[in-house]
C-alpha cells in the first residue's frame with residue numbers, strides 16, 4: 001500500500017498486512033492488520049513516529065522513498081514491541097544522523113530486543129517536548145496502557161495524538177481514515193478485548209488524563225486514523241466502564257452430548273428469565289468470538305466434559321484466556337459432567353485465580369443429566385437471575 005497523506009506535512013509510511021491471519025501466534029486476524037509509521041515534518045526538523053513489522057520492510061522502505069525523505073532528525077519509539085520497533089535498526093542505518101527518542105524503560109526493552117547502539121538514544125521524560133520548528137511534540141507516558149514502557153506522542157499545533165497500540169484496530173483497509181462504521185467498531189472491539197482489556201483500570205485513568213488535551217485526530221499504529229476521536233474514545237469509555245450487560249456467556253465442550261443437553265437447558269431457563277445467552281462452542285468457535293463477548297458480559301458459566309479425571313483441554317484454554325484478559329465479569333459458575341470421577345472443579349478454580357471471588361457455584365453430574373440434574377441447572381438460572389437483578393441489569 002502506498003504512502004498516505006494524513007494532513008499537510010504529516011504522512012503514514014507504514015504497511016498494510018492484508019494476509020496475516022494470526023498475531024502473537026494466538027490472536028486471529030479475520031480482517032488482517034496494518035503497521036502505521038508517521039512522518040511529521042516541521043519547519044526545521046523531521047521526525048518519524050514508530051516503524052513497522054520487519055516482514056513488511058519492502059513496503060515500508062518503498063513508502064519512505066516515495067515520500068522522498070532525505071534527512072530524518074528524530075525516530076520516536078512509543079512502544080518497544082517488534083511489530084513497531086523491528087525496523088528501528090534499519091531506519092537508523094538509512095538515516096545515520098537520526099536520534100532515537102524514547103523513554104528510559106523503552107530504551108531498556110529495545111536494547112533487550114534489538115541491536116541498537118547506545119549512542120543513538122535520546123531519553124525523554126513524561127511531559128517533555130521536542131521542537132521540530134513550527135511543530136511541537138509532547139511525550140505523554142502511559143505505562144501499562146499496554147506494556148510498562150508505553151507512551152503517546154502529542155503534536156500540539158495540529159492537535160494529533162499518536163497513540164501507539166492504544167485505540168487501534170486489526171483492520172487492513174485501503175482507507176486512510178476510519179469510516180466510523182460497524183466494521184471499524186467490531187475490529188476495534190476485538191482489538192480492545194484481545195490486547196487492551198487486561199489494562200482496563202489504567203486505560204480509564206489515561207482516558208481522563210487525555211481530557212486535558214484538545215485532540216482533533218488519533219493516529220494509532222494499527223488500523224485507520226480517526227478524524228473524529230470521540231468515536232473511538234467514547235467506545236473505550238463504554239468498554240472500560242464498570243457497567244456490565246445482562247448477558248451470560250457459556251464456553252462449553254460436550255464429548256458425548258451430556259454437557260450439550262445441560263447447556264441447552266440452561267440457555268432456555270436463562271432466556272425465560274429475560275437474560276441474554278451466548279453459547280461458545282470451544283471446538284467450533286474462534287478466540288475472537290469469546291473475547292469480544294467478554295467485553296461487557298456480567299456472567300460466565302464454564303460447561304465442560306471430563307477427560308480422564310480433569311477438565312477437557314479446551315476448558316483449560318478458555319479459563320487461561322479469561323483469567324489473563326481480566327474482563328469485568330461479576331459472576332462465574334462451573335459445570336462438569338464426568339464418567340467415574342472428576343477433579344474438574346478444583347482444577348478450574350486453580351486456573352482462575354483472578355476470579356476466585358466471582359465463582360459462586362459449581363455443579364458436577366455423573367453421566368447423562370437426569371431430572372434432578374436439570375432441576376439443579378434451573379436453580380443455577382435462578383441464582384444468576386438474582387445476581388443480575390442485584391446488579392440492576394433487569
Ligand code: FEO
Pocket residue numbers: 079081082083084146165221222
Ligand atoms: Fe502492535 Fe504492542 O504491538
